[in-house]
Amino acid sequence: MWNAVDPEVGRVPRLSANQMVGGTRAYRHEPRQLLRLCLMPTIVLKFGGTSLGDTKAVARCARRIATRHEEGDRVVVVVSAMGQQTDKLLALGSELHPEGKARELDLLMAAGEQIAAALTAMALEALGVEATALTGAQAGLSTDNIHGRARIVGISTARILEELNAGRVPVVMGFQGITSEGELTTFGRGGSDTTAVALAAALNVVADGGCCEINTDVAGIHTADPRLVANARLLDRISYDEMLELALHGARIMDPRALVFGDKYRVPIRVRHSRRPGEGTLITTMEKNMERPSVVGCALKENIGRIALRIPAGDDEVQARLFEATAQAGIIVDDIIQTEFQKRVHIAFTVDHEDLPTVRTAIVGALGDLAEDTEEPEVEIGLSKISAVGTGMKTHSGIASRMFRAFADNGIPIRNITTSEIKISCLVPQELGMLALEAIHDCFELGRPATESISET
DSSP: OEESSOTTTTOOOOOOHHHHHHSSOOOSSOHHHHHHHHHSOEEEEEEOGGGGSSHHHHHHHHHHHHHHHHTTOEEEEEEOOSTTHHHHHHHHHHHHOTTOOHHHHHHHHHHHHHHHHHHHHHHHHHTTOOEEEEOTTTTTEEEOSOTTSOOEEEEOOHHHHHHHHTTOEEEEETTEEEOTTSOEEEOOTTHHHHHHHHHHHHTTGGGGTOEEEEEESSSSOBSSOTTTOTTOOBOSEEEHHHHHHHHHTTOOSSOHHHHHHHHHHTOOEEEEESSSOSOOEEEEOOOTTOOOOSOOEEEEEEEEEEEEEEEETTOTTHHHHHHHHHHHTTOOOOOEEEEEETTEEEEEEEEEGGGHHHHHHHHHHHTTTSOTTOOOOEEEEEEEEEEEEOGGGGTOOOHHHHHHHHHHHTTOOOOEEEEETTEEEEEEEGGGHHHHHHHHHHHTTTTSOGGGOOOOO
């Protein structure tokens, strides 16, 4: 089994032509055909829900898959649920039980990918392409036991290689896997991206010139979401680090966990439109000698809540207990700020709106036996985060000042500021989020062609 921590642990080797002919399995291909199969690049094609909205869309995606198969690629397909199927399934569950068990919710949500995979395989068969629909378990994806937020711990590629070496197209249900106890789990929103990139890593697609392609409803990665900023410009390539920062801070094109897999195992990821021609955007490593613009893109993340609490200074256990509780609740914490004044510690951090009730319950329980003068947590809602991202920030000055000037000129108050080597983020009132995004995009002139990019001082 391929190990999610160490990719060389138990990697299933690709069978040679002689092994496939002389081994225990019998295939319909001649040795020369089998050798050709082994030399083909392996491509993992992922299709999202917007690309699979109805049966006509499924048939359209099947034609694209069939074309790649006929061109000589060894194709593995990963699919999300069709259209808004996952939301519809969750709504059905809520009608019966608003707080259903996570285990049953996983079983319910995974049905959407099952439908999409079966229909895609049927559409391929109708085009004369042999295909096999596989659940996450059948495809060999093993996970931990956290329902709704499961993480991949290993992948056995044996079944997928068997399908590929027989000339068939495996169509894998994204977003799901199986525990060591045989329980179905799901990965959370965007989990099909993670399935696709993890499979590409396990199959070592880079060894034969392959890659992972994310087919979606936009032409690739832009300097901002083109659905929000009219003059957003398509990027031909972007680094893993830059794309990860954009994804973590609001860009909805890719799941951040998929980018972590891609970076760790150097899987080339190409994002392109599922219905239109074009090369899209390649997410890859950047050559160290390449000069990078100070800012390559900006992102808007809405529906952010902030929790703030004041506690007596001097207790070294506070931070550990506070964030152990949020971790045990499975909550991803964003920005954390701590200050100390007049023997009191002020701690504030941000989470998604939907996680606020869970977080508040967790921290009240964790800090309940501290000093009596510990104050109740304060909850603030209605915030948005605007982020500017670019590896060129490491070598350019004046980026923060230009960003803050753009906010000031547009009357946008800044509630909080956080930075990293390649990112500056500001919390602003949610009603001003769109204005702030456009202001930052314009201030760094991201809509201009790369050849016309302005010099930074």
